[in-house]
Amino acid sequence: xxxxxxxxxxxxxxxxxxxxxxxxxxxxxxxxxxRFLLRIEDIDATRCRPEFERAIYEDLAWLGLTWEExxxxxxxxxxxxxxxxxxxxxxxxxxxxxxxxQEIAAEIAAAANAPHGPDGPLYPGSCRAxxxxxxxxxxAAGLPYALRLNAAAAAALTGPLSWQEEGRGAIAxxxxxxxxxxxxxxxxxxxxHLAVTVDDALQGVTLVTRGEDLFHATHLHRLLQALLGLAxxxxxxxxxxxxxxxxxxxxxxxxxxxxxxxxxxxxxPEVRAMAGFPD
Numbered sequence: 001x002x003x004x005x006x007x008x009x010x011x012x013x014x015x016x017x018x019x020x021x022x023x024x025x026x027x028x029x030x031x032x033x034x035r036f037l038l039r040i041e042d043i044d045a046t047r048c049r050p051e052f053e054r055a056i057y058e059d060l061a062w063l064g065l066t067w068e069e070x071x072x073x074x075x076x077x078x079x080x081x082x083x084x085x086x087x088x089x090x091x092x093x094x095x096x097x098x099x100x101x102q103e104i105a106a107e108i109a110a111a112a113n114a115p116h117g118p119d120g121p122l123y124p125g126s127c128r129a130x131x132x133x134x135x136x137x138x139x140a141a142g143l144p145y146a147l148r149l150n151a152a153a154a155a156a157l158t159g160p161l162s163w164q165e166e167g168r169g170a171i172a173x174x175x176x177x178x179x180x181x182x183x184x185x186x187x188x189x190x191x192x193h194l195a196v197t198v199d200d201a202l203q204g205v206t207l208v209t210r211g212e213d214l215f216h217a218t219h220l221h222r223l224l225q226a227l228l229g230l231a232x233x234x235x236x237x238x239x240x241x242x243x244x245x246x247x248x249x250x251x252x253x254x255x256x257x258x259x260x261x262x263x264x265x266x267x268x269p270e271v272r273a274m275a276g277f278p279d
Contacts, residue, residue, distance in 0.1 A: 122179030178223030
Protein backbone atom coordinates (compact mmCIF):
# COMPACT_ATOMS: atom_id res chain seq x y z
CA UNK A 1 0.00 0.00 0.00
CA UNK A 2 1.26 3.45 -0.94
CA UNK A 3 1.49 5.85 2.00
CA UNK A 4 2.09 9.48 1.03
CA UNK A 5 2.20 12.67 3.05
CA UNK A 6 2.11 16.45 2.86
CA UNK A 7 4.16 18.15 5.56
CA UNK A 8 3.89 21.96 5.61
CA UNK A 9 5.30 24.36 8.19
CA UNK A 10 2.79 26.84 9.69
CA UNK A 11 5.02 29.86 9.07
CA UNK A 12 2.75 31.50 6.49
CA UNK A 13 -0.23 30.83 4.26
CA UNK A 14 -0.07 28.01 1.73
CA UNK A 15 0.41 29.03 -1.89
CA UNK A 16 -0.31 27.34 -5.22
CA UNK A 17 3.03 25.53 -5.11
CA UNK A 18 2.04 23.90 -1.84
CA UNK A 19 -1.28 22.93 -3.41
CA UNK A 20 0.59 21.19 -6.23
CA UNK A 21 2.65 19.11 -3.81
CA UNK A 22 -0.34 18.24 -1.62
CA UNK A 23 -2.52 17.32 -4.59
CA UNK A 24 0.21 15.15 -6.11
CA UNK A 25 0.47 13.06 -2.97
CA UNK A 26 -3.26 13.00 -2.26
CA UNK A 27 -4.26 11.91 -5.77
CA UNK A 28 -1.59 9.20 -5.81
CA UNK A 29 -2.97 7.78 -2.58
CA UNK A 30 -6.59 8.12 -3.73
CA UNK A 31 -6.03 6.51 -7.13
CA UNK A 32 -4.01 3.60 -5.71
CA UNK A 33 -6.21 2.88 -2.70
CA UNK A 34 -3.39 4.07 -0.43
CA ARG A 35 -3.17 6.42 2.53
CA PHE A 36 -2.58 10.18 2.61
CA LEU A 37 -1.16 11.77 5.75
CA LEU A 38 -0.93 15.39 6.83
CA ARG A 39 1.94 16.38 9.13
CA ILE A 40 2.56 19.78 10.70
CA GLU A 41 6.27 20.61 10.86
CA ASP A 42 6.23 23.14 13.70
CA ILE A 43 9.65 22.80 15.31
CA ASP A 44 10.48 26.48 14.62
CA ALA A 45 8.62 27.99 17.56
CA THR A 46 9.77 31.52 16.68
CA ARG A 47 8.06 31.51 13.26
CA CYS A 48 5.17 29.03 13.55
CA ARG A 49 1.79 30.57 14.41
CA PRO A 50 -1.59 29.01 15.29
CA GLU A 51 -3.46 31.02 12.67
CA PHE A 52 -1.27 29.61 9.92
CA GLU A 53 -1.85 26.07 11.16
CA ARG A 54 -5.62 26.63 11.17
CA ALA A 55 -5.36 28.02 7.65
CA ILE A 56 -3.55 24.88 6.46
CA TYR A 57 -6.50 22.70 7.47
CA GLU A 58 -9.03 25.14 6.03
CA ASP A 59 -7.27 25.63 2.70
CA LEU A 60 -6.62 21.93 2.09
CA ALA A 61 -10.21 21.02 2.95
CA TRP A 62 -11.44 23.79 0.61
CA LEU A 63 -9.35 22.23 -2.18
CA GLY A 64 -11.14 18.93 -1.54
CA LEU A 65 -8.38 17.03 0.21
CA THR A 66 -8.97 14.61 3.06
CA TRP A 67 -6.39 13.05 5.37
CA GLU A 68 -6.07 10.64 8.25
CA GLU A 69 -6.42 11.70 11.85
CA UNK A 70 -4.72 12.39 14.15
CA UNK A 71 -2.36 14.79 12.41
CA UNK A 72 1.22 14.42 13.62
CA UNK A 73 2.66 17.68 14.96
CA UNK A 74 6.43 17.60 15.32
CA UNK A 75 6.52 19.74 18.46
CA UNK A 76 4.78 16.94 20.35
CA UNK A 77 7.35 14.29 19.43
CA UNK A 78 10.69 15.72 20.50
CA UNK A 79 11.46 12.49 22.38
CA UNK A 80 11.58 10.65 19.03
CA UNK A 81 14.22 13.03 17.72
CA UNK A 82 16.18 12.88 20.97
CA UNK A 83 16.30 9.08 20.68
CA UNK A 84 17.61 9.35 17.12
CA UNK A 85 20.30 11.82 18.21
CA UNK A 86 21.32 9.50 21.03
CA UNK A 87 21.77 6.64 18.57
CA UNK A 88 23.84 8.81 16.23
CA UNK A 89 25.96 9.92 19.16
CA UNK A 90 26.61 6.30 20.14
CA UNK A 91 27.78 5.68 16.57
CA UNK A 92 30.31 8.49 16.97
CA UNK A 93 29.08 10.54 14.01
CA UNK A 94 27.99 13.70 15.88
CA UNK A 95 30.10 16.58 17.11
CA UNK A 96 29.29 19.94 18.73
CA UNK A 97 30.00 23.04 16.66
CA UNK A 98 30.52 26.32 18.50
CA UNK A 99 31.05 28.54 15.44
CA UNK A 100 28.81 31.54 14.92
CA UNK A 101 27.45 32.32 11.46
CA GLN A 102 29.83 35.27 11.26
CA GLU A 103 32.83 33.07 12.11
CA ILE A 104 31.83 30.50 9.51
CA ALA A 105 31.40 33.20 6.86
CA ALA A 106 34.80 34.70 7.70
CA GLU A 107 36.55 31.34 7.47
CA ILE A 108 34.91 30.58 4.14
CA ALA A 109 35.90 34.00 2.80
CA ALA A 110 39.51 33.44 3.87
CA ALA A 111 39.76 29.95 2.37
CA ALA A 112 41.22 29.59 -1.09
CA ASN A 113 39.15 26.52 -1.92
CA ALA A 114 36.13 26.46 0.37
CA PRO A 115 33.93 23.38 -0.13
CA HIS A 116 30.71 24.10 -2.01
CA GLY A 117 27.34 22.39 -2.16
CA PRO A 118 24.26 22.91 -4.32
CA ASP A 119 23.29 26.08 -2.42
CA GLY A 120 26.72 27.63 -1.97
CA PRO A 121 29.67 27.26 0.45
CA LEU A 122 29.54 24.43 2.99
CA TYR A 123 30.58 24.49 6.61
CA PRO A 124 34.40 24.09 6.56
CA GLY A 125 34.57 21.72 9.54
CA SER A 126 36.27 24.11 11.95
CA CYS A 127 35.08 22.29 15.11
CA ARG A 128 35.39 18.76 13.76
CA ALA A 129 38.93 18.32 15.08
CA UNK A 130 38.35 19.67 18.59
CA UNK A 131 39.42 17.25 21.29
CA UNK A 132 36.89 15.72 23.66
CA UNK A 133 38.32 17.89 26.44
CA UNK A 134 37.95 21.09 24.44
CA UNK A 135 34.37 20.22 23.57
CA UNK A 136 33.49 19.44 27.19
CA UNK A 137 35.09 22.66 28.44
CA UNK A 138 33.17 24.83 25.98
CA UNK A 139 29.87 23.12 26.78
CA ALA A 140 30.56 23.50 30.53
CA ALA A 141 31.20 27.21 29.94
CA GLY A 142 27.70 27.54 28.54
CA LEU A 143 28.69 28.35 24.96
CA PRO A 144 25.88 27.87 22.45
CA TYR A 145 26.46 25.05 19.98
CA ALA A 146 24.93 22.98 17.21
CA LEU A 147 25.23 19.25 16.75
CA ARG A 148 26.62 18.44 13.32
CA LEU A 149 26.80 15.15 11.46
CA ASN A 150 30.32 14.11 10.53
CA ALA A 151 29.44 13.18 6.95
CA ALA A 152 32.73 11.41 6.20
CA ALA A 153 32.54 9.28 9.35
CA ALA A 154 28.90 8.48 8.64
CA ALA A 155 29.68 7.40 5.07
CA ALA A 156 32.49 5.17 6.32
CA LEU A 157 29.95 3.35 8.51
CA THR A 158 27.21 2.95 5.92
CA GLY A 159 29.17 2.26 2.77
CA PRO A 160 27.66 3.05 -0.66
CA LEU A 161 23.95 3.95 -0.64
CA SER A 162 21.25 4.88 -3.12
CA TRP A 163 17.58 5.80 -3.22
CA GLN A 164 14.81 5.12 -5.72
CA GLU A 165 13.61 8.21 -7.58
CA GLU A 166 10.43 7.87 -9.61
CA GLY A 167 11.20 8.29 -13.29
CA ARG A 168 14.97 8.17 -12.74
CA GLY A 169 15.65 4.89 -10.98
CA ALA A 170 18.46 4.44 -8.47
CA ILE A 171 20.30 7.62 -7.43
CA ALA A 172 23.72 7.10 -5.83
CA UNK A 173 24.13 8.93 -2.54
CA UNK A 174 26.90 11.50 -2.30
CA UNK A 175 27.29 11.83 1.51
CA UNK A 176 29.07 15.17 1.43
CA UNK A 177 26.48 16.99 -0.69
CA UNK A 178 25.32 19.14 2.24
CA UNK A 179 28.57 18.85 4.19
CA UNK A 180 28.47 18.37 7.97
CA UNK A 181 24.82 19.35 8.33
CA UNK A 182 23.30 20.66 11.55
CA UNK A 183 20.97 18.08 13.12
CA UNK A 184 20.10 19.94 16.33
CA UNK A 185 20.95 23.03 18.32
CA UNK A 186 21.27 23.64 22.03
CA UNK A 187 18.03 25.64 21.97
CA UNK A 188 16.18 23.52 19.37
CA UNK A 189 16.41 19.78 19.88
CA UNK A 190 16.13 18.80 16.23
CA UNK A 191 16.44 20.07 12.67
CA UNK A 192 14.28 19.70 9.59
CA HIS A 193 16.58 17.00 8.20
CA LEU A 194 16.50 14.81 11.29
CA ALA A 195 12.81 15.31 12.07
CA VAL A 196 11.57 14.59 8.55
CA THR A 197 13.68 11.43 8.33
CA VAL A 198 12.41 10.10 11.65
CA ASP A 199 8.79 11.12 10.98
CA ASP A 200 8.59 9.47 7.57
CA ALA A 201 9.85 6.20 9.03
CA LEU A 202 7.62 6.25 12.12
CA GLN A 203 4.57 7.05 10.00
CA GLY A 204 5.30 4.29 7.49
CA VAL A 205 5.59 6.66 4.52
CA THR A 206 6.46 4.70 1.37
CA LEU A 207 6.46 7.54 -1.17
CA VAL A 208 7.75 11.05 -0.44
CA THR A 209 6.39 13.63 -2.90
CA ARG A 210 8.03 17.04 -2.59
CA GLY A 211 9.57 19.84 -4.66
CA GLU A 212 12.83 19.50 -6.55
CA ASP A 213 14.36 22.11 -4.22
CA LEU A 214 14.70 19.26 -1.71
CA PHE A 215 16.28 16.79 -4.14
CA HIS A 216 19.80 17.37 -2.83
CA ALA A 217 18.64 16.99 0.77
CA THR A 218 17.74 13.39 -0.04
CA HIS A 219 21.44 12.51 -0.03
CA LEU A 220 21.53 13.44 3.66
CA HIS A 221 18.16 11.87 4.46
CA ARG A 222 19.18 8.53 2.94
CA LEU A 223 22.42 8.64 4.93
CA LEU A 224 20.48 9.24 8.16
CA GLN A 225 18.08 6.40 7.33
CA ALA A 226 20.99 3.99 7.00
CA LEU A 227 22.62 5.14 10.24
CA LEU A 228 19.33 4.87 12.15
CA GLY A 229 18.28 1.55 10.63
CA LEU A 230 15.16 3.04 8.99
CA ALA A 231 13.49 1.69 5.86
CA UNK A 232 13.87 4.18 2.99
CA UNK A 233 10.79 5.33 1.07
CA UNK A 234 10.72 6.02 -2.64
CA UNK A 235 10.94 9.65 -3.72
CA UNK A 236 9.27 11.81 -6.32
CA UNK A 237 10.66 15.35 -6.63
CA UNK A 238 8.43 17.51 -8.79
CA UNK A 239 9.09 20.72 -10.68
CA UNK A 240 8.47 23.92 -8.73
CA UNK A 241 5.78 26.36 -9.75
CA UNK A 242 6.98 29.88 -10.50
CA UNK A 243 5.40 33.32 -10.60
CA UNK A 244 4.80 35.26 -13.81
CA UNK A 245 8.31 36.75 -13.63
CA UNK A 246 9.91 33.33 -13.22
CA UNK A 247 10.58 33.47 -9.48
CA UNK A 248 9.97 30.39 -7.38
CA UNK A 249 6.76 30.77 -5.39
CA UNK A 250 7.21 31.61 -1.73
CA UNK A 251 4.92 32.37 1.19
CA UNK A 252 5.70 36.05 0.79
CA UNK A 253 3.92 36.01 -2.60
CA UNK A 254 0.62 36.99 -1.05
CA UNK A 255 -1.40 37.20 -4.25
CA UNK A 256 -0.82 33.52 -4.97
CA UNK A 257 -1.68 32.15 -1.56
CA UNK A 258 -4.70 29.87 -1.48
CA UNK A 259 -6.21 32.23 1.11
CA UNK A 260 -5.92 35.22 -1.25
CA UNK A 261 -7.22 33.28 -4.24
CA UNK A 262 -10.24 32.18 -2.22
CA UNK A 263 -10.92 35.77 -1.17
CA UNK A 264 -10.65 36.87 -4.82
CA UNK A 265 -13.46 34.52 -5.76
CA UNK A 266 -11.48 31.68 -7.30
CA UNK A 267 -13.11 28.26 -7.08
CA UNK A 268 -11.43 25.02 -5.93
CA PRO A 269 -11.36 23.61 -9.50
CA GLU A 270 -9.69 26.80 -10.72
CA VAL A 271 -6.99 26.67 -8.05
CA ARG A 272 -6.45 22.95 -8.61
CA ALA A 273 -5.95 23.71 -12.31
CA MET A 274 -3.47 26.48 -11.46
CA ALA A 275 -1.54 23.88 -9.46
CA GLY A 276 -1.44 21.54 -12.45
CA PHE A 277 -4.32 19.27 -11.47
CA PRO A 278 -7.35 20.08 -13.63
CA ASP A 279 -10.44 18.03 -12.82
